[in-house]
Amino acid sequence: MSRQLTASVLLGHYLSAFTALGAPLFLPRILADLGSAAPTWSIGVLYVLPTLCTALAAPLWGRLADRHGCRLSLLRAHAGLAAGFLLAGFSPNLGVFTLALIVQGTFGGAMAASNAYLATQLAGESLSRALNLTQYSARLALLSGPVLVGLLASAGLGLEMYRYLAWLPLVAFLLVLPLPADAPRIPAQTADVQTSRDELPPDLLRLLAVQFLFSFAMVVTFPYFVPYGEALGIANDALIGLLYSLPHLVYLLALPWVQRRSGPLLPAGLALFALSNLLQFLRVPAELLFALRLLAGLGMLLCFVGLHRYLAALRRQGGAGRLFGWYDASGKWAGSAAGLVAGLACQHYGVAMPFLIACLAAFAALAVAHPLLTRSPETAP
Structure with missing residues (x-):
């Protein structure tokens, strides 16, 4: 049953993620269809608007999930995204379209909801693998x-x-509907027990800081990768697209092998990710960029697997809804901040500067994570 449940949740998450990640790239064309004379800068604002709304709403949805059930929250996330996209598809003007984006972000959030529900059904290494x-x-x-x-x-x-x-x-939504409901947390009868249950895991804030810095380092290089490739003399758009995608391909291809490895994967991943970004900042010859993108992908993969092992360990200490709500919100805030910083950095210091910023952010994440490493759950089989 656990495999069927996991498969249903993952397929549902893919469908919602496909929807949320595929459409924003074509916002300029959408705005043109609306006959809007919106300024160019508004495209960037509309692009990050759902992310900002998700960052704001995720902790609240997490608290409600713990009270009323994580499966119900997951159904809400899929239904909210569908409602937002339907409203967008029938928008008569820019105002209604903007409202649709707010609905998508505020009532969506399938990543956090999927992880929280899985955390109510799985534990330990099984949960860690599901998060991967x-x-x-x-x-x-x-x-x-x-x-x-x-x-x-x-x-x-x-x-x-x-x-x-x-x-x-x-x-x-239909895939998740027949899955078993999780039991909401029953309010404690005494104030002492209630306080104990409501406390966040002691390492959560530090882990959220690591997640924020790592997500920031990962996203800050995204917006201006095309002009960066052009500055290296790469004239082929398809090749630039391939280089951009390589870290994600590494995750897809190497995950089955990496998640079977034990040891301190998180610090190794942050160090490799910092090194790859530093070398990309130094503008190595275009012929070496392929190898550096593979190195960045390996670092990213090790970081994700390491972070997910910490999350699985913290799950035993706190409510799944709040835990994954705050975790998802920290990543969304990081992505929003990274987009702003990337624009300012490229405007004043050139298109390679985001890679140096990513390197520094990864090293900062390594420093913040150091106390976690002394009690690492990553050594568990």
């Missing part, structure tokens, strides 16, 4: 979503593509 797989489905959606949605766009679909994409989270 939700990240796997996110990477797969990140690669396949823009490509397949791009085919819809090339076929002439604009705003109406949101109506078709809304069916995917609805299918995800």
Whole structure:
């Protein structure tokens, strides 16, 4: 049953992630279909708006999930994304479309909801592996979503593509509907027990800081990778796209091997990720960029697997909804901040500067994580 349950949750997460990650790339065309004379900067604001809303709402949804059940929260996430996309698909103007993006972000959040529900059904190494797989489905959606949605766009679909994409989270909703409900946390009868249950795990804030810094380091190099590749003399857009995607491909291909490894994967991953970004900042010859992107992918993979092992260990100490709500929110805040910092850095210091910032952020994450390493759950088989 656990395999069938995990497969249903992961497939549902992929469908929602595919929907959420595929459409934003074509925002300029969507705005044109709306006949909007919105300024260029508004594209960036609208791009991060759902992420900001998710960051704000995730802790609240996590608390409600602990009280009323994580499966119910997961159903809400899929239904909320579908509702937001339906509203976007029928938007008559920019105001309604903006409201649709707010609905997507505020009532969506399938990643945190999927992880929280899995944490109520699995434990230990099984949970750690499941968390690796939700990240796997996110990477797969990140690669396949823009490509397949791009085919819809090339076929002439604009705003109406949101109506078709809304069916995917609805299918995800139906996949989760027959799964067993988890038992909500029963309020304690005494104040002392209630206080004990409501306390966050002692290492959570430190882990959230590591997650924030790592997510920031990962995202800050995304927005301006195309002009960075062009500055290295790479004129082929397809090749730049391949180089951009290589770290995600490493995750997809190497995860089965890496998650069987024991030892301190998180510090090794942060060190490799920092090194790869430092070398990319130094603008090595374009011929070596392929190897550096593979190195970045390996570092990213080790970081994710290490972080998920810590999460699985903390799950035994606190409510799943709040834990994964705060964890997801920290990543969303990091992504939003990274987009802003990348724009300012490139404007003032050039397109290579985000890689130096990513290197420094990864080293900062390594320093913050150091106390965790002395009591690492990563050595567990």
